[in-house]
Amino acid sequence: MATKNVERVLSAISNDADSFDIFVHDWASWDDTYNFVQNSNYDYIQTNLMDETFINSKLNLMLFINISGQPVFGKAFDLHIMTEVPVPDGILEKISLNGIFLCTFNETKVIKGLILIPEGPMLIVSRPILTSYDEGPAKGTLIMGRYYDSAQVACIA
Secondary structure, X not given: OHHHHHHHHHHHHHHHHHHHHHHHHHHHEOHHHHHHHHHOOHHHHXXXXXXXXXXXXXXXEEEEEEOOOOEEEEEEEEOOOOEEEOOOHHXXXXXXXXXXXXXXXXXXXXXXXXXXXXXXXXXXXXXEOEOOOOOOOOOEEEEEEEEOOHHHHHHHX
């Protein structure tokens, strides 16, 4: 019985990660994002990265990192109090200490799964930033995250 329950939990998390990955793919393979990570266009932020984007998509984190591994823009959002908060230090440490999340010029790897940071478990998807035709070369990495809080755990239960 315990093995079956563990398999169901792993399957639910995997399905959640796959669904989240589809959403992240839409943002990462988009000409507007491809251009933004190269030129830090303020209009992109104003038009696309408002609080409603996080609320409607149940997002806690968006990080745009250029091909040199430098953050171009990051935003974190607390869905409980409905306000922007600082990007968690824990995620920034994981990214800087472990290059696995970052894409290089010719890479098209996708990383998805749960990570544990001091702020709590977070579902992360990391994708290369490509054109709307899913073509490169990659110009950076888009990382999105969603906390696995009590509401997420209740869904799995």
